[in-house]
Amino acid sequence: MTAAPVLSFDLGGTRMRAALVAGDGSVLAMAEGATPARDGVGAVLDGLCTLAAACLAQGPAPRAAGLCAPGPLDAARGVMLAPPTLQGWRNVPASALLGERLGLPVLLENDANAAALGEQLFGAGQGAQSLVFITVSTGIGGGVIVDGHILRGRGGLAGEIGHMKIAEHSPECACGARGCFEALASGSALGRRAAEQRRGAPEGAAPPTGRDVIEAARGGDRLALRLVAGHARWLGRGFANLLHLYAPDMLVMGGGLANGFDLLAPRIRAEIAQSAMPDYRDTPLLRAALGDAAGLVGMAHIVRQAAPDSGRERRHG
Ligand SMILES: [Zn+2]
Known part of the structure; x- marks a missing residue:
């Protein structure tokens, strides 16, 4: 020291x-x-x-x-x-x-x-011995801390949670596969769904980002609210898998889409209540505290x- x-x-x-x-x-x-x-x-x-x-x-x-x-x-x-x-x-x-x-x-x-370690020691995860940090932005990344240690695995490759498969179909993921958590639940995926649904958008307009959709939902836009609710269910499905795999003391969500944490969290928790076994359902889900x-x-x-x-x-x- x-x-x-x-x-x-x-x-x-x-x-x-x-x-x-x-x-x-x-x-x-x-x-x-x-x-x-x-x-x-x-x-x-x-x-x-x-x-x-x-x-x-x-x-x-x-x-x-x-x-x-x-x-x-x-x-x-x-x-x-x-x-x-x-x-x-x-x-x-x-x-x-x-x-x-x-x-x-x-x-x-x-x-x-x-980032997982930073949140555990100085941010939202203080007091937790085990936690999963999920960063949801352009992609989905994660850090897993088990019993106080970073989970590394073979070659340090553990914790690529964005590429666990949670569905049969999805647009192609950045990794080349389909059905990945990232392809369905990232901020980019939310923006892509909004672009697909948006009618009458000006020619050449930039596709919305996940953050744009969150802001529209915050403003009461009905389509955006529906998209955010559906998106939260995909997040909840992936988070339920993380609970079963790692049994963390808490889940901590960061990344750009955490700006919409207050809108997403109730639906994420509802999905966890449906998808996770009873002993896992009361695991706290917190918004990351340290940002960048x-x-x-x-x-x-x-x-x-x-x-x-x-x-x-x-x-x-
Ligand atoms: Zn993938």
């Missing part, structure tokens, strides 16, 4: 962030920018370093850093394997490359795992838990 802050990064397909995080999980400085995903690995790493410099100007010097990024990735080796949202990134040794630029040891972790900071804060904790010296050995060995 060290009193120095941790330099934490969250690399997403569209946005990326850096932060200095103190030992109590508080964010001392944060910087954010668009991810230059089309410009290649070097441009993204340079961008992360620019964000880091903005943070370092505002706080005490860190001794270690951590990067959370979309999977699949090999956390032990610090290698990003083939993230679907970062085209062309295959087997990128992100820990080593970023570490060389920063002059700091850099640990790598799956972003949903880091969850991954940064969880990542900093992972770095703090790892001994920096052995971490350096492991990454470069």
Whole structure:
């Protein structure tokens, strides 16, 4: 454990962030920018370093850093394997490359795992020993914490909850299969259904996002309210599977669609009451509390838990 802050990064397909995080999980400085995903690995790493410099100007010097990024990735080796949202990134040794630029040891972790840990320790999941964090936005990702530990599985591939099959038919999923939870219950799926139902839309109008549908429902739009209710049932069906699989102390829902949590939650709970066995039905379903900071804060904790010296050995060995 060290009193120095941790330099934490969250690399997403569209946005990326850096932060200095103190030992109590508080964010001392944060910087954010668009991810230059089309410009290649070097441009993204340079961008992360620019964000880091903005943070370092505002706080005490860190001794270690951590990067959370979309999977699949090999956390032990610090290698990003083939993230679907970062085209062309295959087997990128992100820990080593970023570490060389920063002059700091850099640990790598799956972003949903880091966010799950952040919520468990400092957000909605405080007090839980086991929880499933579900992020519902463009896709559906998840992090599973069982008995206080991140569930990793073979090659760190556990917890890809967006691709569990919950129906026979659906539009094709990003993974190429059909019937995936993500293809039916993501924010994109909600927007797609709205586009299919919308009549008389202006030619060339951008399709609505899940957030657009939520806002329309909030304004009392009847079609949007019906779509949101139907969408909540798909979410509830997937969540019931998660309850049976992991028996968490709670489910925590984050991501862009959590903006509509108040509208979705009653119907999600109703579906869980129908789909889950009785002993699972009273599991609390909570809205994530940390928003965009969850991954940064969880990542900093992972770095703090790892001994920096052995971490350096492991990454470069
Ligand atoms: Zn899929």
